[in-house]
Amino acid sequence: MNIFYLLILVSPAAERLRYILGEDDDPPNPTLFTEMDTLQHDGEEMEWKESARWIKFEEKVEEGGERWSKPHVSTLSLHSLFELRTCLQTGTVLLDLDGYSLPQIIDDVIEKQIEDGLLKPELREKISYVLLRKHRHQTKKPIHRSLADIGKSVSSNTNRSPVRSPATGASFHRSTEDLRMRQNSNYGRLRHAQSRSMNDITDTPSTDQLKNKFIKKIPKDAEASNVLVGEVDFLDKPFVAFVRLIQSTMLGGVTEVPVPTRFLFILLGPSGKAKSYNEIGRAIATLMVDDLFSDVAYKARDRDDLIAGIDEFLDEVIVLPPGEWDPNIRIEPPKKVPSADKRKSVFSLNEAGQMNGTAGGAAGGSGGGAGGGSGSDDGEMPAVHEIGEELVWTGRFCGGLYLDIKRKLPWFPSDFYEGFHIQSISTILFIYLGCITNAITFGGLLGDATDNYQGVMESFLGTAMAGSVFCFFAGQPLIILSSTGPILIFEKLLFDFSKGNSIDYMEFRLWIGLHSALQCLILVATDASFIIKYITRFTEEGFSTLISFIFIYDAIKKMIGAFKYYPINTDFKPDYVTMYKCECIAPDPVNTTLFNASAPLAPNNTNISVYNTINITALDWTQLSKKECLKYGGSLVGKSCKFVPDLALMSFILFFGTYSMTVTLKKFKFSRYFPTKVRAFIADFSIVFSILLFCGIDACFGLDTPKLHVPSIIKPTRLDRGWFVFPFGKNPWWIYLASALPALLVTILIFMDQQITAVIVNRKEHKLRKAAGYHLDLFWVGILMAVCSFMGLPWYVAATVISIAHIDSLKMETETSAPGEQPQFLGVREQRVTGIIVFVLTGISVFLAPILKYIPMPVLYGVFLYMGVASLNGIQFWDRCKLFLMPAKHQPDYVFLRHVPLRRIHLFTLVQIICLAILWILKSTVAAIIFPVMILALILVRKMLDLVFSQHDLAWIDNIIPEKEKKKEDDKKKKKKGNKGEDESEDEPRFPTPSVIKIPMEPIQSDPQNGIHCISSK
C-alpha cells in the first residue's frame, strides 16, 4: 500500500472546511479590503506606513517613486506561507473579539498574550506604544503642491534615500545603535505616561481618509482587514496576533479609506528580519482577499479552522519553477480567474451535481481569450451555439408572433429610457452617416436602374419611414433596415422586363409587393422562421463575410471611380503650363463662318436652336463652361479638356485618411495616454472625429471634391409619378395574379436576408437580455413592404453590416471594478431610441442639406470601408482564413486549434472560401436574383460536410453539439452518478479535483522553541 491510496481519502483540512462552509444559508460575506502597513523608524519617530493594499490584486507602494504600482498578482514564496502557518499556530488568535477602538483591541490582544505566557508583562507598554503610532497612507499629492516640496526634500534627501532608510532593514550599525538608545529613553519616559493619551490614533475618519478617491473602487459593504508588520528592537521573539472583531468597527486612521475593520493581523518581531516579516504580511494579506480563505476567516471557530484554510489554499496554489520565471516580474492580472463559487462548491456536496452542467461551458468559452484549458481539458466541449426559445415551433396560428409580442412588451418602456446615454450620441451619428450614405448610394443606383421611378428622394423617405417604424415596433430594434444589393438587382430586372413587355412598372411592382407582403405574413402566421435554427455558424459567417466583402469592394470601387471621373493628366509638365488649355469651339458650321468673320459669334446655329434660340446670337463661346459648351453643341479642344487636376488625389487622401484615422483612433482606447474615460470617448467617437477632421481638411483646401448632395425639397424624383400608386387600371387583370410568382422570389430573398441578419444580431455572444423577436420582425417587414409598394418607395430589409456596426457601437463594459480586474463585456445597450433618432434624422436630412453638403463623398466611402473591415473582425471564419498565412507555432491559441487538427480546419475553411467565391461570382452576374436561394444551398453544403468531418471537429469549428454527441454526454453523466469516485480523474475538469486529491497537511507536532514545523497527514 502506498500514498496513492490516500489520495481518494478526503483530508482532515477539507473535512473541516466542508463543515464550516457547508451550511450555505448565510448571506455572502462582505468583500475584504486589505491594507498592509509596515513600521517605519524615522529617526526617533516611529510610524506605520502603508506599503501595499489588496482588493483583489496587490498594489504596492513604490518606495522611491512614492506611487502605487500597477495592480498585479501577488507572487508569494512558499516559504512565507509556511512561516505564516507557523505564526498562526503559535501566535494569539482572537476570534469574535468585541472591539470598539484600536487601543482597546490592542490592550485585549496584549492581555491575552501575557495570559498565555507569550509576552513578558514588562513589554506591554512598549508594544502598545508601537502599535498605536500614527498611520501614514500613500495618497496622491497633486503635482503643483508637491513641486514646492522639492527644495525641502533635497536637504532631507539622505533620510529619504532608501539606502539609509532603516525601515527597509538596511540600517547602519552605528546609527541603529544610536536609535536604540534614544528609543529606550523614549520608552522610559512613556512608562510614566498614560497609555491612553499617548496614541496617535483618532476614532473619527480623517479628512485624508474621506477625500481619498480610492473608496470608489471598493464595494459599498466592504470591510477592511489590516495587516501590521514591523520590527522592533525590544522583542526577542515575534509578537503575532490574528484578531476577528464581532462587529466591524471604524478604527480611525488605520485604514486609508473609511471602511470598518473586521480583521487585524499583527506581526512584530525582533530587528533584522524586516523582509521576512514583510513577506509574511503579504502572505496573510493575499490569503485575506482569497475568496475561499476569507470565507474561512469569517466562519472559523478556532485556530485550527484557519490552519485548515491555509492548507486548503496551499493545496490549490499554482507553482512556477524558479528557473523558468523571474520572481521579480509582476504578473498582470489575468482576464479571467476561476470563480470563487466553483472553488467553494467543492465543500457543499449538494451543489457539485449542478456544477457539472455549467462549468464545462464556461471553460470552453474562456478559451477564446489568452488561453483556454491546459493540462487535460481534452474532454471539454465547446460552448453550445443555441438559438434560444424564440425559434421553437409553436404549432399554433401566429403562436410565434404572439409569444414575441408577449416577450417584448414588458421591455417596451425600458427600450426608451435606457436609450438616454452619452454613448447613444456617438452611435446615432455613426449609424446616421452610414444610413444616409447607403440611402444616397442605393438611391442613385435605383434611379439609374428604374429610370428615376425610384430615386434618391424615394430612397431617403423610404429609409426614414420604414426604419423608424421598424425600430419602434419590431422585435429586435437593434436591426437597421436598408436597401440591399439583391433587391436592387431585382428592381432592375423587373423594370427592364416591364419596359420590354409594355407593362406598367409601378403597378406591377405594387402587386408583387402586396403578394410578397402577404407571403411574409403567412410565414409569420405559420412560425416558419423556426427553420432558421438549422443555419449553423458556417452559413451565418459565410453570409456576413460576403456582405462585408461587398461593402469593402464597393467602397474601393467607388474610390477608384474617382480616378476615372477625375482623370489625372499624367503627362503634365509644370514648365509647359502654357501648352495646356481647353477651349470651347463653336460647332462646325459656325466654325467655318467664324473662320471668315474672325468673330466668336454664331448668328445661325441649327444645333443650338433646339434649346435656346434667343441668346444664341449673343453667345461668347470662350466664356461658356464645359457643360454649356457641350449643351450648345460646341466642342472642347485642348490638352487639358479630358483632365481634372487634384480632385482624384484629394479624394484618395480623404478616403484613405478617414479610414486609417478611424482605425487609429479606435485603437487609441488601448494606448497608455490620457485617462481611461478620455480614451474611451475618443474611441467611441472615432468615426465622428475622423469625419469632422477630414471634412475640415477638405474645407481648408477648398477643392471641389464630390460632396454629399441631399435633395432639399420633398417631391418625387420623377415628375410624372405621385406619392401613391393606384393598384388598378394600367395593367391587364391577370398580371395581378401572375405577380405572385416573382413575389415568391422576393419573399425568399427578404426572408433569408432578414432572418440571417437577425440570427447574427441575436447571437449569444452579444449577451442580449431582451429576447429576440424573429416573427415580429418579419411581420413588420411584410407590413412595411406593402406600404412602400403603395407609396412607390424601395423595399427594405435588415442590413447586416450596419446592424452589426450598430450593436458594436452600443456595447457595454463593467465600469468600476477592483484595480487590475479586467472590464467584462456586459451586453449591448438594447433600446429603440438610437434607431428611431437615426431614421428621423435621415428624414430630416432633406432640411439638413446646407450642412451635409460640406461632407465630401470620399470621406463617406472611407466610413464604408471601415464598416466593412470592422465587421470582418470577430468572424471566426476570417480568423481561420488568417491561419493560412501563419506558421503553426505562431498561431494564436484558439480553442478549436487545441482540439481539431490544423489540416481539418484548413479544409473546412477552404470549403467555405470556395462557397463564397461561387456566391461572389453569382452575385456579380444576373443570377444575383437567386442569391438568397444560394444561401439555402450553403446549408446543404454544410450538411454534406457532416460526411467529411467528424462531429467532434464540427462541434469545435461550427460550434454546435449535434444530437449524437449530446446523447453520449448525457450517457456519461448518468453513468457518473452511478459509480462515483471510480473515474474521477478522467477528462472532466468540471468536477474540481481538490476534494479527491489532497496535500495531506495536519500538524502533528509543533515546537516553536525548536523551530520545527512539521507538516504531515494522518
Place this chain on the structure above:
Amino acid sequence: MNIFYLLILVSPAAERLRYILGEDDDPPNPTLFTEMDTLQHDGEEMEWKESARWIKFEEKVEEGGERWSKPHVSTLSLHSLFELRTCLQTGTVLLDLDGYSLPQIIDDVIEKQIEDGLLKPELREKISYVLLRKHRHQTKKPIHRSLADIGKSVSSNTNRSPVRSPATGASFHRSTEDLRMRQNSNYGRLRHAQSRSMNDITDTPSTDQLKNKFIKKIPKDAEASNVLVGEVDFLDKPFVAFVRLIQSTMLGGVTEVPVPTRFLFILLGPSGKAKSYNEIGRAIATLMVDDLFSDVAYKARDRDDLIAGIDEFLDEVIVLPPGEWDPNIRIEPPKKVPSADKRKSVFSLNEAGQMNGTAGGAAGGSGGGAGGGSGSDDGEMPAVHEIGEELVWTGRFCGGLYLDIKRKLPWFPSDFYEGFHIQSISTILFIYLGCITNAITFGGLLGDATDNYQGVMESFLGTAMAGSVFCFFAGQPLIILSSTGPILIFEKLLFDFSKGNSIDYMEFRLWIGLHSALQCLILVATDASFIIKYITRFTEEGFSTLISFIFIYDAIKKMIGAFKYYPINTDFKPDYVTMYKCECIAPDPVNTTLFNASAPLAPNNTNISVYNTINITALDWTQLSKKECLKYGGSLVGKSCKFVPDLALMSFILFFGTYSMTVTLKKFKFSRYFPTKVRAFIADFSIVFSILLFCGIDACFGLDTPKLHVPSIIKPTRLDRGWFVFPFGKNPWWIYLASALPALLVTILIFMDQQITAVIVNRKEHKLRKAAGYHLDLFWVGILMAVCSFMGLPWYVAATVISIAHIDSLKMETETSAPGEQPQFLGVREQRVTGIIVFVLTGISVFLAPILKYIPMPVLYGVFLYMGVASLNGIQFWDRCKLFLMPAKHQPDYVFLRHVPLRRIHLFTLVQIICLAILWILKSTVAAIIFPVMILALILVRKMLDLVFSQHDLAWIDNIIPEKEKKKEDDKKKKKKGNKGEDESEDEPRFPTPSVIKIPMEPIQSDPQNGIHCISSK
C-alpha cells in the same frame, strides 16, 4: 525562542547541495532535453505517446489539435511536487547504471525492484512488456499527405475522440473491463514468448527521428531525459524508478530526436489516476530542465541528494494564489529568467562575494522590460553609465591616440570579413539613400549660401572621400560623416563676411580649415577628449533629441515646401475647365504692336536681344514653355499660370506613404504571419521595400514629381574654381594668422558634434565588443578637414541620426534558442564594410544618375522623417516626455518610476524641454554658430541640477553613480563583510536569500504503507 531563529541556520538540504555542487572544477553539465511519454491504450494495443517536451520551457501535445502548443512556463501544482518527492523516497533510484539498451536497463530496474521487495516477481514480464512498447512521437505531417487521412479518420472518429480515449483516463466502465480481459490474455500469451523479441524498440535511430527538424533547437552536446508515465491494470501500487546512466546512450525510438538518453524516470501505477501520474511526470520533467536540479541530478550520490534537490527547488518556487490566477492560462516565457549561475553561486561561497557587484547591475537593467525588481528592490542601484577606458586621460603625448590604435588594430582584419552578411545589404541601401539625400540637401543649401563655391557636386565628392577614408581608418567605423547644420551656418556667415570685406572666400576658408585641423590634432595629442566623460545622459539625450527634431522638422518643412512650390488651384471647378489657361504673352512693347498687327511675332524686342538676337524674330510666343517665355521677357497671363496640378498632393501621398509603410513593415516583425525569417527579412528591408513601392507608384502615375537629380559629370559647380585651393596670394598675410580665431569656433563645433555622437554610438547598451576610438576619430576628422579645405570641399563631422540608424540596422540577435526563449540582443555587427561601400556608392552615384533619377524626392523626405522618428525611440528623455500625457496608473513600469517620485521626474524632464527649446530658438537664429558652445552650457545646467535633485534621483534618471553615492556603497560593502548575518535581510537583493532563509525540509519518517509523508526540519 521561535522559528525565526532557525532562519539564519543553513538547512541540511542546502548543506548537502553545497557539498555536491561546491566543487566547481568539472565542466558544465550538458543541456537536458526532456520528453514525457504517456502510455496509451488503443484498443488492445498499448503504446507510448509523446505528450510533452521541455528544453527550457514546456511544449505540450494538443491531443485534439495534433500539434505542439506554444512553449510556456510549466505551472505545477504543489501537490504533484510533494507526490514526486514521495515517489523518489519510496521508489527505486539507480544512479550510475551501466545501460546500453532499453531492454537491459528495464531488466535491471525490475530486478532491483524485486530485490527490494517492491514488486512481485510474477509481474516482471508484464511490466517489461509495457515498458518496451513502441514510442509514438508528435511529428508534423505535411498538409498534403495528411489531407488523405481525412476520410479514414472520420470512420475511426469515435476512437479518436477524446471522450472515449482511455489514455486520458476517461474510460467507460464496461469497455475498460473488456480491455482488461483482452489484455490479460495478451500477457498470458507473452509469458511464453522471449522477452527480448517482443519489444517494439530498435536501437538505431529511426528515419522519423533523423528527419525531425526539432533537433536544430537542441544544443549539440545535449542529453535526453525520458519520463514515462502510465496507468496499467495489473499493478496495485505504483512502480517508480529513477535511473541515471553512467554513459548517455541512444535508446532507439524512445526519444523523438536522436539524442542520447542519460536519465529515465518511470512511473506506472494502478488505473484510475492517470491525471495525477501525468502531473507527477510533468513535475519531474520540469525539475530535470531546471538548471540547479539537473546539476544535482548529474552529481547526486544517493537518493537523499535528489530529495535535497527537490527541497531546494521547492524553496525557490514562486507561488500564485488560486483566486488570482487561472491555472489553465499558459504563461508565456518571460523575457529574462534569473541566471542559473546566480542561483548556483549560493552553493559555492567563494563566489558570493564577487556576485555583489554584477547582480545589481543586471537587475537594474532588466527593469526596462516587462517589469523589474519587485518586493524589496529599493536598494538596488541603476546600471552604471560608464564611458569606458577609452576616455582615461593618459597624460602622455598622443597617449590616447596610441592606445586607440593599439586597441583597434587587432580588430582590423575582422572589421572586413565580418561585414559580409546579408544584413549588410539592407544597411548599405538604407544608409546610402540617407547619405545621398543628405548630400544633395546640404549641397543645395551650401550652393545657395556660398554662391555655388561649394555645391551639390562638391558635397557628393566630399562626402564620398571623407566618409570612406573615415570608415577605413577611424576608431569607430560605425559613425557616418556628413555635413551638419551648424557648419552650414558657419559657411554662410563666413561667405557673407568675406564678400562684405573683399576677402577671398576660398583662401580664407582654407586657412580656417588648416588652423582648425591643427587645433583638432592638438586636442588629439593632449587626450583632450577625456572631458567628454563628464557629459551625462542629460546632455547626450538633449543633443540627440534636438538632432532628431531637426530631421523631423526638415522633412516636414520640405514636404510643406512642395505645396508652395506646386500651388494647388483650390478654386478649380471641373465644369469651368474652359476658363483655365495660361498663355505666354509677348512683352509690353511687342504686345502693343501685336494689338495692331494681330500677329504673335515680335521682330524687335530689346529685352530679349540680350540673350538671343538671332531667333527672336521667329518666336512663336504661344509655343513657348513657361521658362522660355519668362526668359524672353514674355508674361504669363491666365488663371492656371500660378498653379501646378496634382504634384503637391502626389508628393504628399509619396511622402506620407513611404513613412507609414516603413513604420508598418518594421512592426511586421512582431506580427504572426509568415515564418520568423521572412518577417525579419521584411522588417530589415522595410525601408528598401517602401522606397521601391512608392517609386513604383510614382512611375505608374507618371507624374512629374520632383526627382533626385544627381550631377552626372565630375566638375566643380562653379566654373571659376578648380579642385585645389592655393593657400597664398589672394588675401593679405595677417589673414593667415587671424583665421585662427574663427577656426577656434569651428574646432569647438567639430569637437562637440563629433564626440557627443561618438559617445551616443559607443553607449554601453549597444554592447560593442571592439572598443571605441575617440582620439583616433578626432585625428581623422582633423586630417580630413585639412584635405577638404585644400580641395574646397565642405567639412565633415559625425552625423548623429544617420549614425544611430546605421547601428540600429546592424543589430544582431540570438538566432537559435530553446523554444520560448526570447531572442537576446547580442550586439552590433561592427565592421567597416558597410560604411565604406556606402561612401563608395555615394561617389559612384554620379554615374548612377540615370537610375537614381526615378526616385522622387518626397519618398526620400519620407525616409528622413522615418529616420528622425526612429532615432527618438529608445531615448529615455522622450519616454519621460510621454509620461506627461499618461495618467500615473497607466504608465509603463520603468525602473526609474519605481525609485523616483513622478513630480521630480517631470521637473527634470521640464528642465530638459526648456533647455531644448532655448537651443532650438538659438539654432534658428544667427546664434546657431555658438550652438556647440550652448551644448557646453547644457553641461553647466546639468551641474546646477545637482543642487535641486538628490544624487539618488539623478542616479536613476541620469544613470550615473556619483562619487558620493559610490563611496557609500563601498562603505556598506566593507561593513557587510565585518558583521555577517546581522543585516542580511536588508535592501540587498544581490545576495540571494536562499542560503539564509530556508524552508526546513528533511524527512523524519515516511511510511509508504500508511501513506503518510511527513515534511519537517531538524
